[in-house]
Amino acid sequence: MNALFEYLLRLGDDSLILGHRLSEWCGHGPILEEDIAMTNLSLDLIGQATSFLKYAGEVEGKSRNEDDLAFLRFEREYKNLLLVERPNQNFGATMMRQFLFDAYRKLFFERLVHSTDSQLSAIAAKSLKETKYHLKHSSEWVIRLGDGTEESHEKMQSALDDLWKYSAELFYQDDVDEDLIENGIIPAVDAIKGEWDVLVRNVLEQATLIIPSNNWEQVGGRKGIHSEHLGYILAELQYMQRAYPGMKW
Amino acid sequence: MKEHNIEVLERDFQAKIDNDIKIEPKDWMPDEYRQTLIRQISQHAHSEVVGMLPEGNWITRAPNLRRKAVLLAKVQDEAGHGLYLYSAAETLGADREQTIDDLHSGKAKYSSIFNYPTLSWADMGAVGWLVDGAAIMNQVPLCRCSYGPYARAMVRVCKEESFHQRQGFEIMTTLAQGTAEQKAMAQDALNRFWWPALMMFGPPDEDSKHTKQSMDWKIKRHTNDELRQMMVDITVPQAELIGLTIPDPDLKWNKEKGGYDFGEINWDEFWQVVKGNGPCNKDRIETRRKAKENGAWVREAANAFAEKRKLRNTKKAS
Amino acid sequence: MANKEWPLYEVFIRSKQGLSHKHVGSLRAADEQMAIDNARDVYTRRSEGISIWVVESNSVFASDPNDADSLYEPSNSKVYRHPTFYDVPDGIEHM
Numbered sequence: 001m002n003a004l005f006e007y008l009l010r011l012g013d014d015s016l017i018l019g020h021r022l023s024e025w026c027g028h029g030p031i032l033e034e035d036i037a038m039t040n041l042s043l044d045l046i047g048q049a050t051s052f053l054k055y056a057g058e059v060e061g062k063s064r065n066e067d068d069l070a071f072l073r074f075e076r077e078y079k080n081l082l083l084v085e086r087p088n089q090n091f092g093a094t095m096m097r098q099f100l101f102d103a104y105r106k107l108f109f110e111r112l113v114h115s116t117d118s119q120l121s122a123i124a125a126k127s128l129k130e131t132k133y134h135l136k137h138s139s140e141w142v143i144r145l146g147d148g149t150e151e152s153h154e155k156m157q158s159a160l161d162d163l164w165k166y167s168a169e170l171f172y173q174d175d176v177d178e179d180l181i182e183n184g185i186i187p188a189v190d191a192i193k194g195e196w197d198v199l200v201r202n203v204l205e206q207a208t209l210i211i212p213s214n215n216w217e218q219v220g221g222r223k224g225i226h227s228e229h230l231g232y233i234l235a236e237l238q239y240m241q242r243a244y245p246g247m248k249w
Numbered sequence: 250m251k252e253h254n255i256e257v258l259e260r261d262f263q264a265k266i267d268n269d270i271k272i273e274p275k276d277w278m279p280d281e282y283r284q285t286l287i288r289q290i291s292q293h294a295h296s297e298v299v300g301m302l303p304e305g306n307w308i309t310r311a312p313n314l315r316r317k318a319v320l321l322a323k324v325q326d327e328a329g330h331g332l333y334l335y336s337a338a339e340t341l342g343a344d345r346e347q348t349i350d351d352l353h354s355g356k357a358k359y360s361s362i363f364n365y366p367t368l369s370w371a372d373m374g375a376v377g378w379l380v381d382g383a384a385i386m387n388q389v390p391l392c393r394c395s396y397g398p399y400a401r402a403m404v405r406v407c408k409e410e411s412f413h414q415r416q417g418f419e420i421m422t423t424l425a426q427g428t429a430e431q432k433a434m435a436q437d438a439l440n441r442f443w444w445p446a447l448m449m450f451g452p453p454d455e456d457s458k459h460t461k462q463s464m465d466w467k468i469k470r471h472t473n474d475e476l477r478q479m480m481v482d483i484t485v486p487q488a489e490l491i492g493l494t495i496p497d498p499d500l501k502w503n504k505e506k507g508g509y510d511f512g513e514i515n516w517d518e519f520w521q522v523v524k525g526n527g528p529c530n531k532d533r534i535e536t537r538r539k540a541k542e543n544g545a546w547v548r549e550a551a552n553a554f555a556e557k558r559k560l561r562n563t564k565k566a567s
Numbered sequence: 568m569a570n571k572e573w574p575l576y577e578v579f580i581r582s583k584q585g586l587s588h589k590h591v592g593s594l595r596a597a598d599e600q601m602a603i604d605n606a607r608d609v610y611t612r613r614s615e616g617i618s619i620w621v622v623e624s625n626s627v628f629a630s631d632p633n634d635a636d637s638l639y640e641p642s643n644s645k646v647y648r649h650p651t652f653y654d655v656p657d658g659i660e661h662m
Contacts, residue, residue, distance in 0.1 A: 020309060023308045023309060023317070023321055024308075024309060026301065026305050026308055026321060026324050026325065026328075027301040027302050027305035027324065027328075027536070027540070028305075028539075028540045029328075029540065029544065030540070030543065030545075030548060031544055031547070031548060032298065032328050032331055032332045032335070033332065034547075035301075035325075035328045036325055036328045036329055036332070039321055039322075039324070039325035039328070040325070042321060043318055043321055043322060043325070046314060046317060046318050046321070047318065049314065050314045050315075053314075066314055067313045067314055070313075070314055071312075090543065091543070091544065091547050092547070143554075144550065144551050144554040145547065145550050145551075145554075147554055147557065148549070148550025148551060148553045148554040149550045149553045151546050151549075151550070152546055152549070152550030152553075155546065236310050237309065237310070239310045240311070240312035240370055241312060241313075244312075244428075244430065244431070247427055247428055247430075247431060248423060248427060249312035249313050249316055249370070249420075249423060
């Protein structure tokens with residue numbers, strides 16, 4: 001197994017699947033301005049997915065391009081976090097999911113910029129700019145809704161209760177990471193974890209939300225063991241490529 | 250205000266229009282001018298926003314990453330255009346919330362084309378090519394409309410729309426040059442969208458109750474039939490170029506008029522769709538209504554938070 | 568309060584360093600911060616700007632078009648404020 005290839009799939013799939021989820025909001029946002037904002041997040045993520053998967057294809061060397069990888073793998077071969085495939089539910093839950101992810105991604109990209117791999121470093125530099133804005137946007141919403149009305153507070157607390165168990169997977173590590181960390185290709189996760197905790201706690205505190213005391217960690221995505229939701233995401237995502245194999249669009 | 254005064258105001262107003270001087274929000278304007286604009290601009294805004302749905306229908310199923318990004322960006326633009334237009338309507342005193350409620354209650358109309366379903370990927374091509382094509386034809390003259398905020402919004406809209414039609418035509422071209430299956434898909438989309446696209450210009454001139462006054466006020470610059478003719482004349486050669494057939498057996502070049510003669514439009518269908526009996530009217534409005542309803546707690550919470558923060562800041566300051 | 572609409576904001580954008588902010592349109596937002604975010608997403612999707620101002624529409628105080636005669640016409644007769652009012656002999660440059 002090529003560790004870099006595997007790792008690029010993880011990065012690419014996180015962006016791809018979260019971008020897909022956000023794109024489901026298009027036309028359904030709580031107000032027109034926010035509809036436009038969520039589409040911007042989605043577009044950034046799809047752009048990132050394109051970059052990561054394109055590079056993954058090059059690293060793999062089997063002449064698969066970004067579309068082959070995005071559209072023509074089987075469910076077990078997708079390596080995204082369980083967090084990003086969680087359904088949108090309501091706008092608050094979508095922003096909570098976004099916030100937990102953005103907080104990680106921003107810290108991660110800040111370090112990935114220094115990767116010894118120049119391609120990764122370049123993708124990280126571009127993505128970091130985008131992610132900083134994503135984090136700003138999602139933090140503001142988490143605070144606003146957490147500390148808004150009683151109803152919004154309840155919704156946000158319940159979103160946090162639901163999503164918290166998936167946040168541990170952000171820091172999942174296995175033998176795929178080890179080599180890459182050693183060679184300075186990707187950053188060590190431990191340091192990020194500490195900063196993430198501080199950042200997330202700070203925002204959640206402002207949002208008057210309470211972190212669940214249950215520390216159960218729901219993982220599996222990195223190994224391709226997903227929730228039932230991913231199958232349906234892929235059914236839509238892959239529909240055209242599966243129904244009309246090998247055609248140009 | 251005295252009778253005499255109104256007469257003077259009306260005369261000055263029409264003089265400005267005749268001299269192509271733009272009317273701005275705080276200028277005096279006849280009430281009917283204001284109402285006509287509010288109706289037209291909010292209909293236009295609603296069309297943009299409802300128009301997000303038929304294409305939004307294919308975002309999660311776009312066939313590759315490039316197409317997915319393009320489609321998302323395009324539908325996003327439509328949200329933006331809706332917003333520019335609601336803003337323009339607000340300068341006339343039409344509150345956005347109220348305007349939108351009128352859409353949801355069925356009181357306000359939007360372009361009937363968006364009540365047709367998008368059934369295949371090729372429909373993304375047909376919608377971009379034909380529907381945006383027709384929209385551009387309608388909109389370009391509106392950039393010179395007599396009401397300043399509307400004209401300025403339209404300049405922005407037209408600038409941004411220029412890629413919309415091209416991406417649609419690009420999709421159609423790709424399909425038309427693809428496999429037999431793809432070509433059939435493209436032809437089928439053209440068959441379904443051709444006539445509704447021609448209906449987008451509105452009823453024939455003799456049945457259009459608003460046209461004359463709107464032309465005098467330079468809100469409108471061409472009649473419905475003039476625009477429709479332009480659309481046919483421009484589009485037919487494009488279809489020919491990519492090897493698709495316009496679904497109109499009566500279509501024929503008329504050398505004398507220098508344009509195409511084309512078949513009878515089914516105006517019964519048009520009026521039925523306008524009245525709410527199209528294939529998707531109920532679904533479209535229901536979707537928009539739900540979006541608003543599901544977002545109510547968000548908008549309310551954001552208000553509550555803004556109030557709280559203001560209070561905290563004043564406390565801190567004192 | 569349940570149905571209170573978010574306030575309207577006017578948006579001004581500086582398209583590049585050295586130019587002034589220009590009015591581009593309006594939008595709704597619950598607070599200033601959101602207004603800036605929304606302005607960024609709505610009005611700079613094609614790199615139209617590098618700086619944004621937002622002003623609550625209520626705070627804009629405008630002159631009355633009915634006063635236009637008395638406000639702006641008096642300056643029409645003061646042509647001496649424009650350089651073209653003055654004769655410069657042939658052969659003089661850089662003035």
